[in-house]
Amino acid sequence: MKAVLIIYNQAHTERIEYMLDRLGIKGYTQWPTIMGRGSETGEPRMGTHTWPELNSATLTIIEDQKVDVVLEKVKKLDAVNEEVGIRAFVWDILDAV
């Protein structure tokens, strides 16, 4: 079991939901409005007057073998337009109840 945290520009919301459905991932947790900025590229998404855009985040705990597929899809999404911005991060899940 691994946790995948996908952080993306709000404009990607529908695609993420579609992607998870396509891959048969049922469970996830979503934060619809969050702020942040990228370390290298990635403009700030602050929801302020200066940086009006916002991010969303989706956390999903999935089987190990699905992680690569998810990452591959995220990469494809990013390729559409890198300005929009999407990133995914993976953790190990030690235990769950």
Add this chain to the structure above:
Amino acid sequence: MSIYANAVKKPITTLMIFLAVVVFGIYSLINLPIDLYPDIEFPAITVVTTYSGANASDIETNISVPIEDALNSVDKLQEITSISRDNISVVFAEFEYETDLDEAANEIRDGLSFIEEILPEGAGKPTIIKLNASMMPILFYAITAEESYEGIEKLLEEKIINPLNRIEGIGSIGLAGTPIRQVLIDVDPKRMEAYNVTIEQIGSVLQMENMNMPTGNIKMGMLNYPLRVEGEFNSSDEIRDIVIGNQSGQPIYLRDVATVKDSIREMSIDQRINGQRGITMYVMKQSGANTVKIAREINKELQELQNTLPSDISIEVILDSSEFISGSIRNLTETLMFALFFVMMVVFFFLGRWRATLIIVLTIPISLIVAFIYLYITDNTINIISLSSLSIAIGMVVDDAIVVLENISKHIERGSSPREAAIYATNEVWLAVIVTTLTVVAVFLPMTMIGGMTGVLFRQLGWIVSITVTTSTIAAITLTPMLSSKLLSLRPKNGYRTRISKYEQIVIPWLNELDSRYEKALRWSLHNKLLITVISFIIFFGSILLATGLNTSFIPESDDGYITVAAELQSGTRMEESARIARKIDSIAVALLPDELELLSSSAGSDESGGIMAIFQSSGSNIINHSISLTSAEDRDVTVWDIAERIRQELQKIPEIIKFNVTTGGGMSMSTTTLDVQIFGYDIEQTTLLADQIAEHLETIPGARDIEISREKSKPELRFDIDREKMAAMGLNTTTVAMALNNRINGLIATQYREGGDEYNVVVKFNESYRNSISDIENIAITNPLGNKIRLSEIGTIREYWSTPNIERQGRQRVVTVSTTPYKVSLGKLAADVQTEINKMDIPPEIIIEVGGAFEDLQESFTDLAMLLMLSLILVYLVMASQFESFRMPFIIMFSIPFAFTGVILALFITNTDLSVIAGLGAIMLVGIAVKNAIVLVDYINLMRDRGYDIDDAIALAGKSRLRPVLMTAMTTILGMMPLALSTGEGSEIWSPMGISVIGGLVFSTVVTMLIVPVIYRVFARRGERDEKAQVRRKFDFMDK
């Protein structure tokens, strides 16, 4: 969930809501009446009191003054003026605008009840008359006839007026100048005296004979019979055979002493239409009724009704106020359509996509239609003001939609799906859009609050623009995202395009070139801050100097092709002579205007039974009135003012005319256009002399026309001076003598002759040949109670006098007004010239002279405008300060406002347009429009700096990126107003100055905004920003320790 997200997610609901608005709007539009101006009730009440036998100064002291005193305490009263003429007093109370006149009338009634005791016994009860716009006739017809002339009144009454009265919305229909049938008993005084009867005797016999009376019931057998005596005359011939007395046992018949003529009354007025004998018919509408609709229905109905009349009667329109109204409205509607087209072209030019253009242009009808709902709900009309307001709004309502759509397409181009782009892009800009709208509303909403004439006029403008702009904002954050999510599509960014459109080949490179050139210019001016600042200040102050040379005027006059000529001949000229001169004027008009003349109607003399209008205008047998209708403004080369001037020159050549007045405009103008010099002073002779002197001085001023003195010239009058002692010795008194004279000369109305349901007066008077010289009058015999005949010459003498003129008062002081109409000179300049002329004169200290009239209105209006400007500036500052959360930013932005005014001044100067109230209003509107551009720019500069750019780069980048949106919104507004400014059709004179001033101001301020505002920003913003950063660093300096 936010409003825009909802709108995008529920497109059908959104569509339905806007459809509902459109449906309501169309319903309102269909039901809205059309008029020239918003409903303006002129808040005035007139109190008319008659006191027969009193001369002007008696009337003044005994009637006008007490009534003025009684009225003085009435609430919201602005001014009292009064005119005291022989026999009649007219007190005119003017109230503040929008006073409840019913309430005021009640107060006046209360006030009058207190002074009723004081008024002389013989005075009539004061009558309160409320004047309102609906009392002004909307249609005038000229009716001419040949054979049917004598019986025309009854014919018209039955066949025209009664059927027309059934049309909804008609207040009343009146006839002027109709011949009135009467039975005249033309007495030969010599025979009458020989038979020893008097006029009074004849009168009372006629009255007693012409009688039907029920005399009770008679019971006979089973029945009850009512008994009646029937003595009424069945035909006018019967009257001749009435026995009026006996002499030595022989009956005296009426025919023995008089001739009975059943004919029309002797006319004291000669009315002609196109040179033919005629009658005027005028139609008044009910208050609030649709002028255009009524006029259309009447004209249609008349076409049919005319067939029922004898063929020699012809009916022609003299003045149809609806023609001008519908002409203006048609014109404005065209203007609106052109504006819509231009705005659409601008949007397409900048966006290059039809779908995007459609989405933006759709907000126009939706926003405008809401204005109709507002008009309908508030019982307003479609009029010049409301339509030009729409024309002004049309360029502004697309702005918000443009901003929203631009951001949405930016997101779509970055690869978002249209649905998400619509939601998130709207989220980014909705607040900014609302704030820019607020600045516009901050300018227009105060317009709804100003008082006075200007306030009444521009309230609609304020509301309409505020409402449409607000609606457009709502549409921009709901309908625009919704439509974008449906209509815009994701374009492949680097995919294979089948073809590159012409637009991308030509316009895009051009726009890019423009962007980069502007950036270069901007960077250059940032380096030459001082130069730019100095130049702009020179331009600004230069324009202020230019402004002092601008002519000022009130509301521009419009060419409605209607001229009235009033000429006065020597006092006491008989009507027949006046009529002869009137024919001369007719021929002048015909000769001067071979093609332009449409209708010419004239009257010479005065109508005794003229009714209410006679109260308000001087009348007399020496007065000639002409009204001339010209063809419509587009069909002729000369303006109505030039024609009026030519007529003036011709009239000058007629020696019999001692005074004339040629005015333009058919009484539909909002207010007086004359400049009035008011002379306050008690001594009538002194003030009359002074008025004459001032009038003479005015003659020398170029551009002063139609100089008129309100105090009438003294008229010659015959007066019978009674020797009371002799009169008393003869057993007579003044009343008997006066009554006897009246009965013999003016005539005694003995009774009414009834025929076919109508009553006609039976008038007994002396044959004309026995009452047209002084000796005839002296010869008149009056029978005293002893039965002796006393000649008038035995009890007094007849002398010729000059009667006291009318006495006018204003603000409870005697006043004479010398008025003049400007021709090809502005009111402001004329007023200044008049003032210098008056200053040169030697004015006695007890006399006060004021220059007023339209000039006063003008000054009041400009004060109102100045107040409005202050209020707008403050409100705009408040809105911007809160938007930028800064006290300084609004100042930087407001630097564009003075340059907008510079643009206005230049535009007015170049087009040679007067600085009228309308043009001034256009300048005030610019406060909101010009600032809007600067906000967009400064906001983006701030954004760039916050994003970490250096100040110069931030300014250059922001400039480059905002150039297109600023140009686009400015162009939509400018081109939206262009048709308004360029229009030359009917009524265009009124509102084209507004278009000119807005366009001039906006062109100039846009250029200035894009160059000077960045420079000013650079000068002011630098230090403040550094301080802010230093402050933050100080707060956290513990981290570095």
